Amino acid sequence: MESSRQQRLQELAQFLRTRRARIAPEQAGLPGGGRRRTPGLRRGEVALLAGVSVDWYTWLEQARDIQVSPQVLESVARALQLDMNERKHLFLLALQQLPADPAPTGSGIAPTLQRFLDLQGTSPAYVTDERLHIVAWNEAANKIYGDYETLSPRERNSVWRTFTSPAVRLLLREHWEAHARHRLAHFRAAYGKFAGDPWWMGFIAELSEASAEFRAWWPQHDVLSGPEGKKINDHPAVGRLVFDQISFLVSDAPHLTVTVNVPSNDDTAAKVRALLAE
Template sequence: MTIREQENPRLQELGDFLRTRRARLAPEDVGLPRGGRRRAPGLRRVEVAQLAGVSVDWYTWLEQGRSITASTQVLESIVQALRLNVSEREHLFFLAHQQPPPERAWELEIVSPTLQNFLDHQGLSPAFVLGRHWDVVAWNAAASILFGDYNQLTSRERNSIWRMFTTPGHRHFLVDWEEHARRMVAQFRASCGRYPGDPRLTELIHDLMLCSPEFRAWWSDHEVLGPLEGHKTFNHPQAGYLHFEHLTFQVFDAPDLNVNVYTPVDEGDTPTKISQLLSEKSR
């Protein structure tokens, strides 16, 4: 392997991802006999190559992060061989591209007046916009009373994954913190796969690895997930338990921006509590 290949973070990530996916599968999971004693968990490279219909040498080079061309057909075969889900399949294809993302990935993230107006008109629903580095780049009044006044936070403190793992209060504020934090790591890794080598993301990952043992442990799992809808419960210091349905969607004209909306549900009288908090803030 050349020095250039060793230094390519996309190829390194691709190799690590394939190895962790292979390690989680047993031969019987894919219809193969277990055979004799195995020195390591999971499938052997020769077994994945057999299932994908490629040579063992070629698949080994792929896991080693060598700069080789992988056609769409071959990647689809690997998806089937490793039993990848939808998010993992998308992650594999991003990592296997032989060129960086389009230049728009490095442009400034600008929230249009129309998008800010949309946030402001969500009323009792906390809403904010995440950029490609997971910074909160725009928000409405309801988001400030739920998550804290973003105007008073530093740029690093406005980073949602940094806040999740480095703010002690978050562990009590977000009910089922570990479940949501694990899911966030998987979504963050999938997002990072779109921007290999991005210096800000590289720095953020490095700092999180140093500051959070949980992030360090879960990051090595190489789990990937896309945005998920669902229910979230927060234990607000003034209002108590607040219940929301959470939805994330991409901005069509600015695909690096993701809008997050938390719609209050009737459980726990959440809409009334949000209304009271907003009223108190406006006094």
């Protein structure tokens, strides 16, 4: 075995031992009676909590070169009560890849993030989750892309709306196909972490029924991430709007992406100000 791989497995073994040592049996819902030679859980107790064999877990702590699956690592992470950063560290050491982020527990966003959106002024800004649902927005986004308050949860999914909304097609006109393909490729990249998940499978089936373009393009497996760059809209009230798009993840909520469309010129900024003044 190459030395770098052996070193990584040794690091994994030491990490597991330190995490095991910090958990008292009572914290894991196990009886804590009797004296223990070393603090924390025994290997057999971690194996029991994770639903794996004692031998397999022992080999993991002995830095053996064994097969490890993401599903079993998730079980070990739960048994050792790892936090988000520790869980990612475990996956990097064991698989040299990050795990899929856990599903968020709620659809709301932090008040500070909403204030950030509101302070963007003439730059329409919004937040999407991993399913590409738009979960927060500012007034400029409302004025240009449609009143999100009045849209149904399904209509606030940016992929669904791109492929099914006549208003979006009118706003984008000749740029619609490029935007739709970009949005679909972004959705496909996100789907890679959740392949087979019932929500995603149901959504894909429904959108395939609703849109001939989605049905034709989905099997092409195009994937990408990141912003579109230049974004051109043809607004029914003020005409041509040109934006430069930037996107970034929220550091304390990595399942959320912030997108800000910055006016590319003074004319666009003035038109957005006019819309906001209505």
